[in-house]
Amino acid sequence: MQSNTNPAIDTRVPYRTGWPILPVLPVEESHAEITTYFRNPGSVxxxxCSILKKHSLNHHDFGLCHRLNKGVPLDGQRPTMRIISEKETDSKEARIKAVEEIKCLFERENADVAVEIILSEAYVGFDTDIILSTERDLILQWKSLWTKIEKTIAIHDYLTLDLVRRGEQNRPTFLIGARDANDESWWSTTLPMLRKMVPADIDLELCFLDSVELTGSARRDSVDDCSYLSIGASCGNRGGTRAGTLGGFVELERDGRPLGQFGVSNCHVLGKGIIQGVSDLSVVSPADKDHNKAVSDAQLDIDKKYDRIKDLIKTITDIPSKIPLLELQLDRLHLRMRDAMTVLHLNRRIGDLFAWQMQTTKNDTFDENYRKLLESDSMHDDTYRWALDWCLVRLGMPQERCIDNKALMPDENGKLGIYAPVTEYCEMDPTENYDVVKYGRTSGRTLGVVSAVPSVVRLTANTTDKFGAPTLCRSIVGNKRHTNLFLEPGDSGSLVLLNRRGKRNAQIVGLGFGRNYQISYMQPMDLVLRAMEKKTGAKVTMPTFAGLATSSQDQRRPANSKA
Incomplete structure (x- = not known):
């Protein structure tokens, strides 16, 4: 946080200056027409440019736009002149003076327009990295501070609390995501209190976050092979509006009798509508919105092909050589129409909800291992529990569809070439890193690394707390050589697998359920399976327990890291 002699100028964070007080990052940006607000935009x-040059502020770009938090309606909001500055020539004092002069310029123009000068790194979004298992000091700092921090911020509508590394310098940072991040009390009271509590070599960062759930805000472009129900498939309630991921499969037995195969996803994907009384028990794959999109896309493609054929027919008399091309286009049209009919009439019902749970639980195994590893007292008292967000679908599919419980995994040389059955699960060491992979409805196959410290996520289910109950989970950051994001909207319910070379059986370590921008969250799979057994009174016979997971071998920072 930064002090400021002019309270009208926003200098709360070191990488951004503006007028008036700006919405807390991240924001969504949309174009605003400059001629609507300025009579002579060219001279403005x-x-x-003259003001920026006067204060030696080099800039990448500037433009008029709306910069608002997710969910804020555009109507009645003033636009912002957003200026992206270069770090090499940046200074806080120069930014303040430039903002004040640009503000005066807009007042002379009678333009109700905000001003924002932001460093390019902050504009594109800070890189986020995990805490390594070798960083014992940070692991101990998390252990000693997180409950104190959580109790301090509990009066606010916060959703997540993480210890990560952030930015170009890869500095350790307590990162808080909150719905009410724009409330002045965060900045005037709570963050200064936290600053006194947290060591100076660990940063504090508050960001805006409206939800951790990842359902249905993204749509797939197509529907996968209709004959298979694979891990990572799209799923939803019949007639529902949500869409998420069917992560994989389990088998149950009770009193020695097999109960069959069950699909696994999140409760907030399939069970929330039941809890709220707006959905029935039937589950479909693909989800309604994905199926409707596939049908619509198929019709558009057929219309385009039909128009192409009509154009060719008009030229056949004059150019007979185009007859083979016409025949080819007709064949393609017939194939596309056949595929479209298959999608349109697909029996998408895969079964009914069997059991679901969205609440908290103790994790005695994790806590005991944590205590032994750190040679200290228990990690937390009984008021801090672990997130549970799962559901089971009793599968009952038509004969034309079959289950594909395999994942494409790397061979001994690191090349994708093993179709490994997903039939085992592992426990995780509390302070180790793990290379992981997931298959999801929206983003497909993504790679990531599990952090050596857990995260706090607030759950609203089964609690009388005004803002929800603080719960623990494991956090994952996407492998930056492949993607910055491990989970995207619609990926909730994905199984998280160990990404190990040469494994003939894929091993599950978690069930993904949410995200705070670059940080994804999962529940340990051993915890989920124990909860399933307790809830259903049945025994999980598949996947089978494969012991302690193999941790990441490479504990070095990337070459471009400055930590």
Whole structure:
């Protein structure tokens, strides 16, 4: 946080200056038409350039736009002149002076327009990295501070609390995601209190976050092979609006009798509608919205092909050589129409909800291992529990569809070439890193690394707390060589697998359920399976227990890291 002699100028964070007080990052940006607000936009832009040059602020770009938090309606909101500055020539004092002068310029123009100068790194979004198992000091700092921090921020509508590394310098940072991040009390009271509590070599960062759930805000472009129900398939309630991921499969038995195969997803994907009384028990794959999108896309493609054929027919008399091309286009049209009919009439019902749970639980195994590893007292008292968000679907599919419980995994040389049955699960060491992979409805196959410290996520289910109960989970950051994001909207319910070379059986370590921008969250799979057994009174016979998971071998920072 930064102090400021002019309270009208926003200097709360070191990488951004503006007027008036700006919405807390991240924001969504949309274009605003400059001629709507300025009579002579060309001269205004020239004067802005002159002001920036006067204060030696080099800039990548500037433009008029709306910069608002997710969910804030556009109507009645003032636009912002957003200026992206270069770090090499940046200074806080120069930014303050430039903002004040640009503000005066807009007042002379009678333009109700905000001003924002932001460093390019902050504009594109800070890189986020995990805490390594070798960083014992940070692991101990988390253990000693997180409950104190949580109790301090509990009066606010926060959703997540993480210890990560952030930014170009890869500094350790307590990162808080909150719905009410724009409330002045965070900045005037709570963050200063936390600053006194947290060591100076660990940063504090508050970001806006409206939800951790990842259902249905993204749509797939197509529907996969209709004959298979694979791990990572799209799923939803019949007639529902949500869409998420069918992560994989389990088998149960009770009193020695097999109960069959069950699909696994999140409760907030399939069970929330039941809890709220707006959905029935039937589950479909693909989800309604994905199926409707596939049908619509198929019709558009057929219309385009039909128009192409009509154009060719008009030229056949004059150019007979186009007859083979016409025949080819007709064949393609017939194939596309056949595929479209298959999708349209697909029996998508895969079964009914069998059991679901969205609540908290103790994790005695984790806590005991944590205590032994750190040679200290228990990690937390009984008021801090672990997140549970799962559901089971009793599968009952038509004969034309079959289950594909395999994942494409790397061979001994690191090349994708093993179709490994997903039939085992592992426990995780509390302070180790793990290379993981998931298959999801939206983003497909993504790679990530599990952090050596857990995260706090607030759950609203089964609690009388105003803002929800703080719960623990494991956090994952996407492998930056492949993707920055491990989970995307619609990926909730994905199984998280160990990404180990040469394994003939894929091993499950977690069930993904949410995200705070670059940080994804999962529940340990051993905890989920124990909860399933307790809830259903049945025994999980598949996947089978394969012991302690193999941790990541490479504990070095990337070459471009400055930590």
């Amino acid at each position: 832009e020239l004067e802005i």
